[in-house]
Amino acid sequence: xxxxxxxxxxxxxxxxxxxxxxxxxxxxxxxxxxxxxxxxxxxxxxxxxxxxxxxxxxxxxxxxxxxxxxxxxxxxxxxxxxxxxxxxxxxxxxxxxxxxxxxxxxxxxxxxxxxxxxxxxxxxxxxx
Amino acid sequence: xxxxxxxxxxxxxxxxxxxxxxxxxxxxxxxxxxxxxxxxxxxxxxxxxxxxxxxxxxxxxxxxxxxxxxxxxxxxxxxxxxxxxxxxxxxxxxxxxxxxxxxxxxxxxxxxxxxxxxxxxxxxxxxxxxxxxxxxxxxxxxxxxxxxxxxxxxxxxxxxxxxxx
Numbered sequence: 313x314x315x316x317x318x319x320x321x322x323x324x325x326x327x328x329x330x331x332x333x334x335x336x337x338x339x340x341x342x343x344x345x346x347x348x349x350x351x352x353x354x355x356x357x358x359x360x361x362x363x364x365x366x367x368x369x370x371x372x373x374x375x376x377x378x379x380x381x382x383x384x385x386x387x388x389x390x391x392x393x394x395x396x397x398x399x400x401x402x403x404x405x406x407x408x409x410x411x412x413x414x415x416x417x418x419x420x421x422x423x424x425x426x427x428x429x430x431x432x433x434x435x436x437x438x439x440x
Numbered sequence: 441x442x443x444x445x446x447x448x449x450x451x452x453x454x455x456x457x458x459x460x461x462x463x464x465x466x467x468x469x470x471x472x473x474x475x476x477x478x479x480x481x482x483x484x485x486x487x488x489x490x491x492x493x494x495x496x497x498x499x500x501x502x503x504x505x506x507x508x509x510x511x512x513x514x515x516x517x518x519x520x521x522x523x524x525x526x527x528x529x530x531x532x533x534x535x536x537x538x539x540x541x542x543x544x545x546x547x548x549x550x551x552x553x554x555x556x557x558x559x560x561x562x563x564x565x566x567x568x569x570x571x572x573x574x575x576x577x578x579x580x581x582x583x584x585x586x587x588x589x590x591x592x593x594x595x596x597x598x599x600x601x602x603x604x605x
Contacts, residue, residue: 323566324542326524326535330475333526373566400549403560420553421546422474 315343316436317361321354321368321380322398327421331367331398338429340436351380355387362389365436370399370406378406381413394435398423460555460601461586467550468588468599471543476523480590480597490587490598492516493573494536496544499565503558506603508548509577510540516595541567547599579604 318335320328328347335342346363348354352375354368366384370377377397384390397410397418407418419431465482472478490511497509512520514536521530521539530536545567552558579585579602587600 324538326521326539327542329525371564371566400546400564403563405560420549422471422550424474 315341316365317344317346317363318342319346319348319354319357319363319366321348321351321366321372321377323349323369323372325349327369334423334425334428335367335432337425338432340432349374351375351377351383354380355383358384358390358393359387363393365432366393366395367398368395370397370401370410378410378413381410381415385414396431396435461588463554464547464551464586464599464601465588467554468547468590471546471550472520472590475543475546476520478520478523478592480592483589483591483596486587486589486598489576490589490600492596492598494540494569494571495575495577496537496540496567496569497577498541498544498548498567500548500552501563501565503561504552504603506583506601507579508544508551509598509600509602510544510547511577511598511600512540512592513595514571516592516597519592519595520597537569537571541569551601577602 320331322328322331332345346357346361348357350372358366368377368380377399381395384395394416395414397415398421399418400421401407410418416435417431419427469480472480492512493514494517495509495511497507500506500508517536517540518530520543521536522528524539545564548564552562582604584603585600587598590597590599
């Protein structure tokens with residue numbers, strides 16, 4: 313399996329580290345790990361160095377995860393890059409909205425390494 | 441079900457229910473265990489107001505209007521941040537605030553997710569953290585509070601949900 317370049321988007325730097333650790337615990341081989349604190353920073357990072365996988369929070373200042381997804385869909389080079397939302401947002405309506413604008417799935421915080429593995433390994437396997 | 445009926449059901453759900461203390465306790469224990477690998481034991485029902493030099497707060501609006509907060513000592517917050525970062529020593533005040541804010545955010549999210557009729561009818565704010573040696577949180581009347589204290593290896597972590605009627 314090739315090493316995955318991942319972009320982790322969350323306004324909490326602590327949470328970004330937890331997500332990275334969970335990916336490793338799930339057995340996903342990581343290459344470059346890029347971080348962004350909001351959707352606007354993530355757009356710049358993704359344009360500069362396109363990732364294989366994006367994990368994004370929904371509720372963030374400056375640009376939230378849903379707006380980020382909409383902007384990402386406009387970038388030709390990002391088409392096909394799977395985006396999975398990792399969020400405390402339990403609202404079914406917001407999750408449906410995220411899926412409708414391109415998210416491939418979601419993981420609700422708090423999460424277990426097993427949940428991360430279950431949701432992401434099928435996506436990551438498809439990238440190798 | 442019509443929108444009006446769903447809204448009414450959500451409003452009823454937003455009234456504090458007797459079982460919510462157990463739900464909050466479970467939600468908090470899960471968050472501390474899964475995100476910080478910390479197993480907390482609830483202490484007997486607190487009789488004194490929460491104390492501690494750092495408080496994180498997340499506002500809740502909609503079917504349930506109020507605020508979730510975590511209050512503890514600076515030392516406890518520093519230890520919690522270290523646990524979230526896999527045992528690293530954390531000295532940055534910003535990282536400690538970030539960690540406590542995120543824990544509060546997840547407890548609020550996990551609590552409302554456990555009450556299905558709240559999940560789609562209650563929004564959360566981004567966390568705010570306040571610090572200091574001498575302050576108290578004074579909600580505006582009328583309000584109700586669910587207050588749970590946990591033992592964290594000798595430190596006390598207070599988790600409280602303030603609800604406005």
